[in-house]
Amino acid sequence: MSQQIGEVGRAMINLVSSVKAILIMLLVTVISAVGAFFMGMRQGAMNERAKQTEETVQNLTSVLNNYKTLINDSNAASKAMRTAMSTRYVFDSKTTEDFKNALAKKQADRVDCRFDAGVMHQLDIARERAASSAASGIRNALPGTGSGNEP
Numbered sequence: 001m002s003q004q005i006g007e008v009g010r011a012m013i014n015l016v017s018s019v020k021a022i023l024i025m026l027l028v029t030v031i032s033a034v035g036a037f038f039m040g041m042r043q044g045a046m047n048e049r050a051k052q053t054e055e056t057v058q059n060l061t062s063v064l065n066n067y068k069t070l071i072n073d074s075n076a077a078s079k080a081m082r083t084a085m086s087t088r089y090v091f092d093s094k095t096t097e098d099f100k101n102a103l104a105k106k107q108a109d110r111v112d113c114r115f116d117a118g119v120m121h122q123l124d125i126a127r128e129r130a131a132s133s134a135a136s137g138i139r140n141a142l143p144g145t146g147s148g149n150e151p
Helices: 002-105 117-136
Strands: none
Touching (some): 002 117
């Protein structure tokens, strides 16, 4: 009988050892699963942050490219305006010189406010050009004086 008790005791010890081993393995498995879960969460958050950062960089690059286009357009418009103003200056300088020369020829007659037909014709043409320039601006036509919303 003592031999049977010894075998039962050893069987119980083996069973307890097996249960302990199973519990330890189960505990290690649970700890590993929890650790893997939190590592996956962390990796997912990092991946999402990287994706958002890349989208932000792409958006900022697009904005900067749009600004570059606007700056280039502005520079081209400014250059065209300078060219138009330069052309206008040359034309206005020539017109002014023509008036000076025409008026210098008849300086004595101007005291009595008498001008010959050529001078009056040049003044009339100049008046028309001035009115046209005032209405058209330097490069493009200006809007009319009527707003269209008047009662």
